[in-house]
């Protein structure tokens with residue numbers, strides 16, 4: 001796995017061309033657009049007061065939900081700048097899954113897309129606890145990311161994706177993630193596969 005400084009540098013460099021790249025991505029991000037659509041479908045009829053996107057990037061996921069207030073955090077300043085250009089009305093700040101810098105019980109919905117795999121495996125449980133802390137009672141955590149149902153599936157994907165596979169990433173296994181969510185306190189946890197290498201989960205506080 002990468003160090004935080006290297007992740008910041010990677011996304012700072014990628015920020016300007018990111019929106020263009022994800023229109024037709026290869027490798028583990030294949031099916032990106034469909035996965036965002038499938039994941040947001042769960043809550044497409046609901047209207048929220050305040051919602052937060054962790055690892056908001058350029059804002060491609062959170063914009064699919066209905067809300068009065070849109071908040072986003074990211075560890076890349078350059079990504080936040082791009083997001084601000086796309087969505088001048090969003091409230092944006094630096095933050096990470098483990099240091100959201102948000103007050104307890106603030107949001108009705110916390111979302112995140114294609115970011116959780118950047119959290120170090122040993123910090124994933126505390127990241128789930130952090131999302132739980134900042135959600136209001138009965139709030140939802142909705143996550144979509146590159147994940148695999150088993151170690152076997154991950155190895156198979158690595159062979160299929162071949163040169164597009166990134167060995168510096170440690171993509172989560174669905175069952176481990178499910179255990180973290182339960183241990184953090186979440187209930188009513190539902191999963192669905194949204195793409196060849198993507199899974200989405202919705203969990204209620």
Ligand SMILES: C[S@@+](CC[C@H](N)C(=O)[O-])C[C@H]1O[C@@H](n2cnc3c(N)ncnc32)[C@H](O)[C@@H]1O
Pocket residue numbers: 007011022054055056057058059060061073074075076079095096097098112113114115118119
């Ligand atoms: C692949 S991009 C996804 C961006 C956006 N959510 C999307 O779906 O297009 C990952 C984003 O997460 C940010 N990021 C990486 N690690 C993070 C962490 N630990 N906490 C918060 N943001 C992080 C990166 O700077 C980048 O903007």
